[in-house]
Amino acid sequence: MANSTKGTPLEGVRVLDCTQMLAGPFATQLLADLGAEVVKIERPQYGDITRTTGPDVGDSGITAYFSSLNRGKRSVELDLSTAEGAAAFKSLAEVADVVVENYRPGTMKKWGLGYDDLRSVNEDIVYCSISGFLEGPYRDLPAFDMVAQALGGSMSITGEEDGPPVRPGIPIGDICAGMYAVVGVVTSLYGGGGDYVEVPMFEGLVSWLTERAGRTFVTDEPYPRLGTAHPTLAPYRAFETADGWFAVAIASDNTWQSFCDAIGRPELVDDDRFATNDERVKNRSELIEELAPLFRARSNDEWFTQFREHGLPGAPVQDTHQLFENEHLRESGVLDDLTIGGADFPYPLCPIQFSEAATRSGHTPPQLGEHTEVVLSEVLSDSEITRILSNRE
Structure with missing residues (x-):
């Protein structure tokens, strides 16, 4: 993806990054990938909390x-x-374009x-502040991803129908806030x-409910928790196969007809129970009884080949190890192959x-305080730098 002959979209933009954990660093990482110069301000001796959240990458002393x-x-x-420290930061801010912070509300002002x-x-x-909540009764609640997900509705609609609510595997509260910050x-x-830009995790996740919220308003009922199934489409769910799980997304009656041909069950098209999407949703249990044995009889690769040959929407459920061996992901150019700590x-x-710009690549994460002297030398005198360095021990 990166092309050294092209400029980056945010080339020349300097960002002061006063963030840690996930939401803020994700935002500033995106800004860095888009070409901004990002200066990460870290606590002396400790740095970002995630510097101690293992495992380490090779022998780099830097965590994954x-x-x-x-x-x-x-x-x-x-x-x-x-x-x-505050005076030095103000000097850096004089020549910066952006500040991003995710301390508790009021900390930077203090x-x-x-x-x-x-x-x-x-x-x-x-000046961008990432917080858990906008002004209101929850303003001072500790802002963790799980808390935002619980209050924001996403946990209530995630998980199996007869099971407890589940936190989505990706920290969507943090990532939602980070993307809105960018x-x-x-x-x-x-x-x-x-x-001044303020971006909240909780309200951000509420905005992500989109049609889930719309359905709630229309039906006056909570959006249902259905595992991988869809409340208004069928078959739209993951099926167990001979060696894993395969996600099927049939969203129209025309696609249903092609699907029946592809799985070798063309007679299902004429079955009154499944003739339309509304009927398939109403008779979801019977439909699953017909389809589940078929999917268990073949492997993920066999089903994926069949679906691709027929132009059908479906794919194997890949784990995070399989994903990074995926041929498409490799060929699309979105992976930055770095060597860190061997x-x-x-x-x-x-x-x-x-078309006329490129994102950055080939950049490794910094050691704690690696650029302190060189960055501060741009705005402070030698004596001021010496005093700051001596006080951080």
């Missing part, structure tokens, strides 16, 4: 968690809670580093800067493709 969210950033150790504080030294700064930052930059890792890049 941290490296997956902080590639290509520059790391600066700076204690923002101290007067000299340190004299809120939006109004930084705008006094740089009126064009785009949208907000880029939109503000497009408008010329000088803006270990080879295929990190996913930002998948957006541009």
Whole structure:
């Protein structure tokens, strides 16, 4: 995907990254992939919490968690809670375009580093705060992904019909907020800067409910929890095969006819129980009884070949190990093959493709404080740098 002969979309944009864990670092990683220079501000001696959340990548001393969210950033150790640390940060903000932070609401302001504080030294700064909740009764609740998912509805509709609610395997609360943060930052930059952007996890997840919310409004009932099945389409679910699970997504009556031919059961088209999608949904149990034995009789590869030959929507359920051996993923150019600490890792890049620009690749995650002196030397005197370095021990 990356092309060194092309410029990057955010080339020349400098971002001060005051984030840790997942939501904020995911946002700033996307900005870095799009070409921004990202300076990650980390606590002296400790750094981002995920630096200690193993396993490590090879013998690098850097964890897989941290490296997956902080590639290509520059790391600066700076204690923002101290007067000299805050002053140094303000000096960096004078020559920056964007600040992204995900501390508890009010923390940066307490340190004299809120939006109004930084705008006094740089009126064009785009200041983005990622929080758990907007103003309201939940404002000060600890903002963890699971909490946002529980309150935001996504857990209630995830899991098997007769089972408990389940947290989706991907931390969608964090990622939702991170993606909205990038949208907000880029939109503000497009408008010329000088803006405060706040992005919440909870309200962001609520916005993702889309048609789930619409169905709730119309039926006046909670959206159902159905495992991999769909409440208004059938067959639309995962079926067990001879060696795994296969996801089938039949969304129209025409596709249903092609599906019946492909699985060798053309007579099902004329079965009154399954003639239309509404009938198939109403008679879902009987439909599954007809189809489940067929899928168990063949392997995922056999079914995938059959579905591709007939142009049908369906695919094997891949685990995260199989995924990174996938031929399409490899050929599409979205993997950045890096060697870190002697270990080879295929990190996913930002998948957006541009005709006249390129995303960045080939950038490894930084050691804690690796770029402290070189970055601070751009805005501070040697004596100021020496004092900061001596105080971080």
